[in-house]
Amino acid sequence: MSRSTLTPSKPSTVANEKPQNRAGTGRTLSGQFAPGASGNAGGRPKGAESVAEVARSYTTEAIEALARIMRDGDSDRARAAAAEALLNRGWGRPSQGIEVTQAAPPPSNPYAELTLEDLKAVARAQLDSERSMRRE
DSSP: OOGGGOOOOOOOHHHHSOOSOOTTTTBOTTSSBOTTOOTTTTOSOTTOOOHHHHHHTTHHHHHHHHHHHHHHOSSHHHHHHHHHHHHHHHHOOOOOOOOOOOOOOOOOOTTTTOOHHHHHHHHHHHHHHHHHHHHO
16 A cells, blocks of 8 residues: 555544533633632641651651761761751751942932032032133
């Protein structure tokens, strides 16, 4: 047979159509959740433990293991890492210093402390100076 005769059959149009009835799913025809609907309406099952809770249940055993490694570890690196881990858990990690640099303060305003009368006098002097320069 030639390749031209081996064309795939056209898929059924019924298989390609989106389902029109989405009743009971809480979804719109486009597949998104309808307003007020949830994908997890029942919420988390009762009694489900989080990973953190399970990990916390091993706290005593983990600290004992770290202490054992700190005392009897095969290498200095293992002993130091265990000691650091114990200290971090007991006292918290050391705070990191943060250097804050501030840009130079804006130039001070030489007129900020002047009274209204003094400001008027300065303005008059500047205007007089400009007028005299224009005449020259």
